[in-house]
Every structure is written in C-alpha cells, then in structure tokens.
Amino acid sequence: EPSTQSLPPREFTSPPAEHALRGDLVCELDDVAPRPRHPDAFRPWTHEPYCIHPVEKTLLGFCTFTNADFMGGRGLSLVTLPDLAQAIMERTTMAISSSPRPAIKAGETIFLDYPALLISRDSVEVFEPEERIRMNWMALLQLPDAGRGEVRDMASDGKYKDELDNLVAMNSLGVQYAGFRQYGTFPEAAKMNHDCIPNTYYRFNDTTLAVEVFAIRDVKPGEELTYSYVDGLQEIPYKDRHRLLGSQFHFECNCSICGDTASRRESNRRRDNIKNAKAALNEVSDDAAQVVALCKKLLRLYGEEGMILPRPLTAEIAAYAANQMGDAKEALRYAKIARDYWSIIAGPHSSEVTRLEELIRAPKDHGSYKPKAGEAAEESMGAGGGSGQEMMEDEDEEAVLDAVRAAMLKAKKVAKESGVGEKEQEKLVEQAVQAALKRAMSKDEL
C-alpha cells in the first residue's frame, strides 16, 4: 500500500476513463482542478491533487500537485510521488509568500540574492558621463534574457537623465568589493520597499557575491519586509528625510513614521531626544556614571522609536563605563545586551560578539574594570595577605616586609586607578598596609 498519510484527505482515485484512454491528450480547461473554496482544504497545495496509479491500486501512485503561491505567485507544480512532494514542500515553505509568511526571528536569514549588475561607484568620478553610461548599458544588454528582463522590470524614475542611472540609483544596495564601493543591483532585494524603521538589514559576502537579507527584529507572519534605502537616518526628522528621499529616490515615504502627521510628530520628538542625548554623551565621555545614565536613556529612546541598529554599540559603551565604575554586575548586564544585538546585526561569530564574550566571561579581569574605592582597599588586602601568607611559610622576617611592600604597591596602583582624590588614596594605601601587616603578623604568631 502506498503511504497515504501525507496525502490530503482524499482517497487515491482512478483517473477518469477518458483521460486514461486518450492517446494524444489535449489539455482542456476542464482538466484543471478548481481552487477549493477553503484555501487550506489541500494545504500545502492550492488545488486538489490529481492522482493516478498505474494498473493496480496496490502500486505507487503519482499526483499533480500545485502551489500557485510559490515564489510570490510565480507558482510551482510537481508531478511526483506524494511523499516526495510533501518533503519538497516542507523544505520550501519559506518561498510561499502570498499565504502568510511564517514568523521570522531576529537574526534569521530571510533570503540570499545575487547581483545582476555590480557597478563601481568610482566610475562616476573617473569617467565622462557618456562613456560611463555606455559601459553601464553594455553591462545590462550583455546579460542573458532572464537577468536582463529582471533588471528592466525594476523602477527607474529619478532625477538623472539616463534611465539606467535612475534604475541603478533606485534599486541598488551599497556593497564593498575588496574595499571598493559598488552599486549592487539585486533583483530580489530590489522588490523590497524602504522603511525609516526597517525590519531587515543585509550583509554582502564578497567571496560568493551573495547578499544576505536578515531580520533585525522578530517579524510577524505576513508582515512586509523592508530595509532602509539610506544609512544613518537615525536622528533625521521627518522634514529632512522627506527632502532626502524625495531628491534621491523620487518618492514620498509612507512608512510607519512618515505616513501621517501624528506619527511624524511623535517620531520627531523622540528623534530630537535621541539627538540631544547623543550630543550630551559626547560631552561627558570622562564621567563614567553619566555615560551609563545617558546610554540607558538612549537605549530607552531607541526602544520607543523601534530603532535596532544603534543599540549594540550604545549598550557596549554602557558596559565599559559601568565596569570602569567598578560595577561589574551592571557591566555584565549591558555586555549581554550588546552581545545579543551584535549577534543579530554582525552575526553570532562576529568579532563584536567575541569581544563582548571576553567581558562577559570575567568582567573584573577585563581591561576596563576599575574597582570601586572601597573595594580597592579590600582587593589590595587580599593580594597583600595572600602573598604574605606564602612568605610566612618560611618564617622569614624579610618576607613579611616583602609582603607588606607588595601590598602597598598594589594598593597604590589600585587607589590611583580608582580615580579618588590624593588624600583618599593615601588613606586606602595606609589601610591596605595595616591589613597586610596584621595578617602577616598573625600568621607569624601562629
């Protein structure tokens, strides 16, 4: 018996006699299975599968399976064994885009795309316009029909005289090849609209030439995928964004923070606060406590505005500043936030993640750590006592002095780095020396 488990709830049926008998079958519209009234009736297929089994019911049957939504409505039909069709479809559920796309987790790759055109940005400066435009057109016309067709289907309105210049400006991603900036025209990515608060970002692999579009936050099923056509729109208020997108791309942005006046106003207010907090952060770079407070505020504002990209660096700065204040717990908390966002944006194996992991593993051993004033004394006591104890083992008076001297030197260094005043430093060193001496002496008495 063929496995019917993966089949839609319908029994294998013999083909209608007239089909089986027709030699030179001419397909008529009647042969097309109608789309069922309920869209999920034959899920994942959009049409009732049409199955035949040769000769006997006991033999494996073949069916025609169709998913008309595959690849954004291009459709896919399979004529194959039911189990195989099911397996193929399970693997490619991501490509069915008109049935609600499944939810995507932050950091997840959504698709890979390869460029149809890769045009050096330097060509604009190096060549006369006519020469450059001629080269670009040749690049396009020498593509095979399929690639050329995909490029020619792209939007090409804009401010330039040459249609292809407009097309490239409108549809390209900025990528770098061996350090040289390029306009990369990627047919799939070019289908994505702009959003001033996008839900995806991309990275370019200059070995494979693939651009990887990935989610920077969780994306709900069916939610539109967007990226920002312009980098660094972070603090820019509506009016300036409107002017920029209008002059560069010739469209009026209707994204969530541009669409209506109330949203524009709300977003402008938040962006104003972000701008001010960033300016204040530049002013207070020597004051670790202020740095932490401002980063905390910025992270809150980025959260309210739904901005993801600036978060990891802000959290990372907060982590170092907290550690500098001797607050290893807070440093750890921010370091984890920074690590998690870097993992989404730069990738889980990026140098950014490795850098943060170092701090997370042992905040107090990290170069940024400076113990608090009180802890400075304690630490030096520990160090002095420890080395003193070792020395006491051979009951050598010189060793007691060495231990105390070592404790004093360590305490001086720690007190100086803690940033407290000179008087306070002296007091700390004195305390540490006394503690080390006491420890060494008590050991001696034993």
Ligand SMILES: C[S@@+](CC[C@H](N)C(=O)[O-])C[C@H]1O[C@@H](n2cnc3c(N)ncnc32)[C@H](O)[C@@H]1O
């Ligand atoms: C690269 S194409 C994006 C795909 C395009 N929507 C399509 O259907 O082929 C750029 C064009 O999409 C439209 N567009 C993209 N983002 C938009 C936005 N945020 N608001 C309004 N129109 C937008 C503009 O017409 C722009 O010229």
